Structure formats: C-alpha cells, structure tokens
Amino acid sequence: MLAYAYQPLVATRPCGKNCARPGDLPCPDRDNDGIAEVNCSKTSRLGRLPWRTLGLGDIRDGSGERLWYAVSERYKNNTRVLPLNTDTPGSWTVRTLNGMVWDATQGSGVVAVIIAPMQPLLRKDGWLQQRDVLSSEEARHYLDLSGLGDNASPVEHMAQGFVQAPASLSFNDVVWPVTATLMHRRMQQQVLSELKRAFRCIGRACAGLPLSAAMADRSCLGDQSLSAGLCLPATSGLGRLPLAADANWPLALQQMLDGDAMHHWFQQNGWREQVFYQPGPQRATLVVAGEKLLPQMRLTETDKSSFAAYLEAATLQKLQIKDANAIDMPSNDSMEP
Known part of the structure; x- marks a missing residue:
C-alpha cells in the first residue's frame, strides 16, 4: 500500500x-x-x-x-x-x-x-x-x-x-x-525525490539557481496559486522555495514549481510551505519538514514564520542555523545536501 x-x-x-x-x-x-x-x-x-x-x-x-x-x-x-x-x-x-x-x-x-x-x-x-x-x-x-x-x-x-x-x-x-506517521515519512521521501529531479543541475554550476524566499514572506504560505511578485527570492541562506521564473529548474517547465495550483500537486497541496531550501555556490540543500511534533505550532502566519515550527534543532545544526526556539528532539525531517 x-x-x-x-x-x-x-x-x-x-x-x-x-x-x-x-x-x-x-x-x-x-x-x-x-x-x-x-x-x-x-x-x-x-x-x-x-x-x-x-x-x-x-x-x-x-x-x-x-x-x-x-x-x-x-x-x-x-x-x-x-x-x-x-x-x-x-x-x-x-x-x-x-x-x-x-x-x-x-x-x-x-x-x-x-x-x-x-x-x-x-x-x-x-x-x-x-x-x-x-x-x-x-x-x-x-x-x-x-x-x-x-x-x-x-x-x-x-x-x-x-x-x-x-x-x-x-x-x-x-x-x-x-x-499517518508512517505514511508521512513516505510522502516526505517522495517529495524530496521529485524535488531532486527538479534540481538535477545542482551537481554542477547552476547559474539560474535563485536565492531562497524569506521565512517572513507570508505569500509563500498555503495552497493557493502564486503569481508574479509573490514568494520572491530574498535571502542568501535557508528559506522556502521562491517563485523564480528564470530559475534553472527543468521540471518548472512541467508545472512542478511554477506556483500555479491548477498545474501540479506541489502547489495545490501546500508543500511549498513545508519545503526548505539553502542554495550554495554549486549545489543546494533541500529539506522536507516532517509532521509537527508535540511542541511545534503551525496555526498562524506568525507560527509559520519560524524555522522551529517545522525543523528540529538537529536539522538546523546541520544547516548551521541557530534558533533558540528549536526543539531538541529526534528529527523527523528529510534532507538532501
């Protein structure tokens, strides 16, 4: 099953x-x-x-x-x-x-x-x-x-x-x-696998790789369609996947990352909110957050602007991100450097 x-x-x-x-x-x-x-x-x-x-x-x-x-x-x-x-x-x-x-x-x-x-x-x-x-x-x-x-x-x-x-x-x-926990783990793995194919240029210099979108950018949240001017590339570190029309993402041509909720499962099921992205000089790191653990809250837009609402301390440490609010529990995040 x-x-x-x-x-x-x-x-x-x-x-x-x-x-x-x-x-x-x-x-x-x-x-x-x-x-x-x-x-x-x-x-x-x-x-x-x-x-x-x-x-x-x-x-x-x-x-x-x-x-x-x-x-x-x-x-x-x-x-x-x-x-x-x-x-x-x-x-x-x-x-x-x-x-x-x-x-x-x-x-x-x-x-x-x-x-x-x-x-x-x-x-x-x-x-x-x-x-x-x-x-x-x-x-x-x-x-x-x-x-x-x-x-x-x-x-x-x-x-x-x-x-x-x-x-x-x-x-x-x-x-x-x-x-649900068992199914969520498989879902995370599949999302990560699909994203890796969209990012298949990361093994070499990828000139079109954009900066990440800021966590505070509330237009990245939810499952509605994105349009020009929303969820923009904004930061040099960890953030959400931006809407970047000029990005060198081959699968964007097949609707995966174009932000239109009528084109693909990724946007219409709110995965942009749960996927995190850290671009580097020649490659990027992708993280798919696991289901929320007991101390984590993802109810309000303010909640969702915090890494700690999605990623555990162990994950953030690997990404060299300091967040005093991150919970120190075994991580259920899926990550691909």
Whole structure:
C-alpha cells in the first residue's frame, strides 16, 4: 500500500484540482473483483482491499477470506480533498483493549485500516455470519463487534472507529492500522525525490539557481496559486522555495514549481510551505519538514514564520542555523545536501 502511494508524479499538462500526489491511496473494492472503485464517498470508504489495483496477489487470510480495507477521506485518490501533506491527519480511529488509541477526534487518526476477517462466527449482537454470494458485500457477515466498537459500521472522524481485540468466540478480526506517521515519512521521501529531479543541475554550476524566499514572506504560505511578485527570492541562506521564473529548474517547465495550483500537486497541496531550501555556490540543500511534533505550532502566519515550527534543532545544526526556539528532539525531517 505504501508502494502504491509512492508513484512517479511528473505532470505534463495542467491537471486541475485533482492532481495525483504523494499520499494518494485507492478507494476500496466494493464488488469483490480486486479493483478499486472509481471514487468513494463517505458511505463507501469501507470495502475489500483492492489487490489488483495495488498490484498484489489475491491475498487471503488464514480462513481463506479476502482482506477488508478502509481509506481516510483526506487520503483517497478520487475525489481528492485538498490539501494533503505532512500536516494532514488520518480520519479513522482505532481502539485497543490495552488502552492504545489512534484517535481521529484528537488529530491522531490513521490513514487506512486493513482487516483480516477470519472464520465466520456469531457476533456479540446475535448476528450469525454467513458467507455466500448473497452476503458477500455486507460487512456484518465478515467484520466483528466488541465492547469498544463495531468494525462493520465505523464512523469516520469520530471516536467510534475500528477495534483491535483478542480473539474470542464473538470476535476474531485481525486489524492493522496504517498510521499517518508512517505514511508521512513516505510522502516526505517522495517529495524530496521529485524535488531532486527538479534540481538535477545542482551537481554542477547552476547559474539560474535563485536565492531562497524569506521565512517572513507570508505569500509563500498555503495552497493557493502564486503569481508574479509573490514568494520572491530574498535571502542568501535557508528559506522556502521562491517563485523564480528564470530559475534553472527543468521540471518548472512541467508545472512542478511554477506556483500555479491548477498545474501540479506541489502547489495545490501546500508543500511549498513545508519545503526548505539553502542554495550554495554549486549545489543546494533541500529539506522536507516532517509532521509537527508535540511542541511545534503551525496555526498562524506568525507560527509559520519560524524555522522551529517545522525543523528540529538537529536539522538546523546541520544547516548551521541557530534558533533558540528549536526543539531538541529526534528529527523527523528529510534532507538532501
């Protein structure tokens, strides 16, 4: 599934507001043919794992059943909800009997859930599971109920999501959450990989390499289109990627860095706000900020004007930047010198 979300994203023409992007996950399979549905609404984000779409074999659990799958509203690939970046939480809650909770109501939900239904049983509500052609699309015949919730009827964005529980006479689902943190790390790696291709001239002198945009330049923030006069090259050190029409960035011709939110996933998902850039004489350093850690705040424009809101002390130290407000915690940033 993470491999599916890590796909080449070069756009050769404008793609409107529905561009393929890092973090995209397919809709569930709702008719048991292994193929993801074209789109998935609020009532159709739970179904079977689309194994054909994901390029997998016909995966079965220990009872011979196909796996079930739910995708987060913000991570589904059609119709896409914008923006999607490392500040985007998952929208499914998963609870366990030992007290561990991924809670969508507190911003710590998961981006997807995979479930092995195992053998049919008598659910705690008295529903006898029967698995035949007529019942193949009804979740209650496959997914179970516990005191913490019902895997057959989870509510997205709410505390009543999915349940992990020990096997019993009335519950034998095996539930695997795909956490936002795990997905965000893959998204960071993909963004960095795409940017490296846009900066492929950095291995030699690159006359068109612009200065960075100042952190205080608020026009660099958000996911709206940029136009001439916005997010300008301004500083000689670390900053955000500027809008520079004369920059020697080959992929700018393919809309990645041109600032138009109708052309590419980069601008329309707010990645310019989370990518940092330090030009040098012959090469540049690129940093993609990780998801915000507990002490970091990215709510206001004032928050977002500080390196410490995005980058940890260890990252800034490597970049020879001093910031007394930077948090001294293990860094989750991705960097490419």
